[in-house]
Amino acid sequence: MNSAWTDKKLNILVVEDSSMIAMLLEDLLVDLGCTVLGPAGSVAQALAALQGCEKPLDGAFLDVNLGSETVYPVADALLTRGVPFVFLTGYAAHGIEPRYSVIPALKKPFLASAIENAVKRFSGQA
Amino acid sequence: MSMILSITSMTFRYGVAGVVIALAALLLQILQAHFGPMPPYITFYPSIILITVVARSGPGILATLLAAIYAEYFLLLPHRSIMISSAGAYISLGVFILMGVLISILAGAFHRLRDHERNLDAQALRSSEDRFRTLVEGVQDYAIYMLDPQGIVVSWSHGAERMKGWQEQEVVGQNFSRFFTPESASAGRPGRVLEIANAQGSFHEEAERVRKDGSMFWAALTITALRDEVGSLRGYAVVARDISERKQAEREIAGGRARLASIVDSAMDAIITIDAGYRIILFNAAAVAMFGYPVDEVLGQPIELLIPQRYHAGHAEHVRKFSVSGVTSRELGDKRTTLHGRRSSGEEFPLEASISQSEGDYGKLFTVILRDVTRRKHAEEQQSLLLGELAHRVKNTLAVVQSIAGQTRRFATPETFYGTFTGRLAALGDAHDLLTRSEWEGAALAEIIRFGLAPYGEPAMEARWKISGPRIWLAPNEAVTLSLVFHELTTNAAKFGALSNGKGKIMVSWEVTPAEAPETLVIRWREHGGPGVCLPQRFGFGSKLLERAVAHELKGETILEFPPSGFECTLRMPLSQKVKIQT
Numbered sequence: 002m003n004s005a006w007t008d009k010k011l012n013i014l015v016v017e018d019s020s021m022i023a024m025l026l027e028d029l030l031v032d033l034g035c036t037v038l039g040p041a042g043s044v045a046q047a048l049a050a051l052q053g054c055e056k057p058l059d060g061a062f063l064d065v066n067l068g069s070e071t072v073y074p075v076a077d078a079l080l081t082r083g084v085p086f087v088f089l090t091g092y093a094a095h096g097i098e099p100r101y102s103v104i105p106a107l108k109k110p111f112l113a114s115a116i117e118n119a120v121k122r123f124s125g126q127a
Numbered sequence: 128m129s130m131i132l133s134i135t136s137m138t139f140r141y142g143v144a145g146v147v148i149a150l151a152a153l154l155l156q157i158l159q160a161h162f163g164p165m166p167p168y169i170t171f172y173p174s175i176i177l178i179t180v181v182a183r184s185g186p187g188i189l190a191t192l193l194a195a196i197y198a199e200y201f202l203l204l205p206h207r208s209i210m211i212s213s214a215g216a217y218i219s220l221g222v223f224i225l226m227g228v229l230i231s232i233l234a235g236a237f238h239r240l241r242d243h244e245r246n247l248d249a250q251a252l253r254s255s256e257d258r259f260r261t262l263v264e265g266v267q268d269y270a271i272y273m274l275d276p277q278g279i280v281v282s283w284s285h286g287a288e289r290m291k292g293w294q295e296q297e298v299v300g301q302n303f304s305r306f307f308t309p310e311s312a313s314a315g316r317p318g319r320v321l322e323i324a325n326a327q328g329s330f331h332e333e334a335e336r337v338r339k340d341g342s343m344f345w346a347a348l349t350i351t352a353l354r355d356e357v358g359s360l361r362g363y364a365v366v367a368r369d370i371s372e373r374k375q376a377e378r379e380i381a382g383g384r385a386r387l388a389s390i391v392d393s394a395m396d397a398i399i400t401i402d403a404g405y406r407i408i409l410f411n412a413a414a415v416a417m418f419g420y421p422v423d424e425v426l427g428q429p430i431e432l433l434i435p436q437r438y439h440a441g442h443a444e445h446v447r448k449f450s451v452s453g454v455t456s457r458e459l460g461d462k463r464t465t466l467h468g469r470r471s472s473g474e475e476f477p478l479e480a481s482i483s484q485s486e487g488d489y490g491k492l493f494t495v496i497l498r499d500v501t502r503r504k505h506a507e508e509q510q511s512l513l514l515g516e517l518a519h520r521v522k523n524t525l526a527v528v529q530s531i532a533g534q535t536r537r538f539a540t541p542e543t544f545y546g547t548f549t550g551r552l553a554a555l556g557d558a559h560d561l562l563t564r565s566e567w568e569g570a571a572l573a574e575i576i577r578f579g580l581a582p583y584g585e586p587a588m589e590a591r592w593k594i595s596g597p598r599i600w601l602a603p604n605e606a607v608t609l610s611l612v613f614h615e616l617t618t619n620a621a622k623f624g625a626l627s628n629g630k631g632k633i634m635v636s637w638e639v640t641p642a643e644a645p646e647t648l649v650i651r652w653r654e655h656g657g658p659g660v661c662l663p664q665r666f667g668f669g670s671k672l673l674e675r676a677v678a679h680e681l682k683g684e685t686i687l688e689f690p691p692s693g694f695e696c697t698l699r700m701p702l703s704q705k706v707k708i709q710t
Binding site for chain 2: 029069
């Protein structure tokens, strides 16, 4: 896939507890010319990755349900930093807490084009 | 009979007149014998008066004539002759006869007057008695009879006959105790009720009585003591009414009430009735269990006691609206809102209710039937949670399938894609089977490895692999990942390694280290006796999965080795809540 729509390599965080799905996202993002931070499988891992990240973060894909926990602390950290992100969820839209209603949510399984559109939004091109 | 009596009586009366005059004459003779000559009529005047008083005018006139004849013949001179010697004697005889006749006529008039009065009195008495008798006999629905002071029946009405079955002649002269049931008669009840009536003037009771045929009936009785002018007891008047039908109706109502009460009290739902002032007047056993108040604590209390504070105003308004709606019953609340009750502990709980209204003796009554739906609501929430969870898993699994499809496409040729992809889907399906067995709690490592080898696990093949290690428990995601890992390893062994030549063997063993305080799980996959091992040019999805998924999800590391004896793979991962020793 070409990355003609951006000159810059976007730095994207992926938080997803299922390694198979994380692998899929990673492949899609790499194909889109992004570098992937993570993938993180838990809130702790994600926050640690945020702390240790030297490059500015351009966006994030957050799986809402991480098994025994939800991803909201990571979402809050990203909101604080002004990093745009989208949720990934297996639930219908109402499965996300109302206070995040302005955050776009991608439903699993997701289209490659939906990921691409989200990345475009992160880069400020859409 | 009365004619003979009157003739006899007449003969008797005139006879009396003759006898009395004879006696008077005799008395006159005796007086003259002792005291010398006497006035000739001295004994006759009183005799005539006596006769007219006793025997009326006819015998009086007869007596006068007899006395006159006697006096003229024996007393007036010359004796024993009808001749009269002097004018004075004539005059005295005439005066005597006149006086006697007058006395007789006057007495007769007096007697007739008296008789007439008597007749009038008797007629009046007779018609009054007749009316009374007609009244007593005419009252069919009441038994009216009289008793003497000892309780012996002395009169008996038609109504009594109809009610009790005895004829007048059968019962007059009998003691009234025979009207009582054998038990109360033998307990002395008949004497007792007369005592009370005597002492208090009258006695009233509703009791069972016996008919002639032995059947029982319910009677309302009033026994009144009868006294004469000086207050001494003359007997008793008894008025009785058959109230069997009323008693039957009362029993049916009471039976109906008892049945209703037992239904209300054995109902599984709480049943509460409130009056027009919204105060509780009925609270059944289920209501006691539901709200935790004993019955006597809630009766008379406002219904608000059972309703959370925030619903009080709305509740009163709802009941008022229902009251004027004209509808007799309906469900409370609607589909969208859940009604709540408040237990004595203050705890609130969801409920369903229906309400009905009826007119009671003291105004409108509302009955509410309530069902505690705490458990059902809980089950519904649980169900909706499970459905959400299921949707999440299904969608996640579809995303995993999507990932597998993507990975397979990257490394497979169009010819190999379908077989490889479906093999991986089968491995994913096996992992789900394992997880479903434990209700998605997780799966045992040994099981995952066994499932991974399963396609090659026919009896002939079983001798070619061996697995050993302590019991390790894996969380769902970890279990899925390792299932796919072992599927890849097995597939590779079947294509290129120990399972490809018909005699190679695979040994999978695992251990936790260090032994005294385990921190790390080490899994070793070793192949022997396969065709000569060469470094693979294209390891594909399997190695990517090992390197990346194991690193990501299991936070572990993978070492792949290719010694001449056979392929070896070592997985090291930290023990955690998701990868743990099974106890």
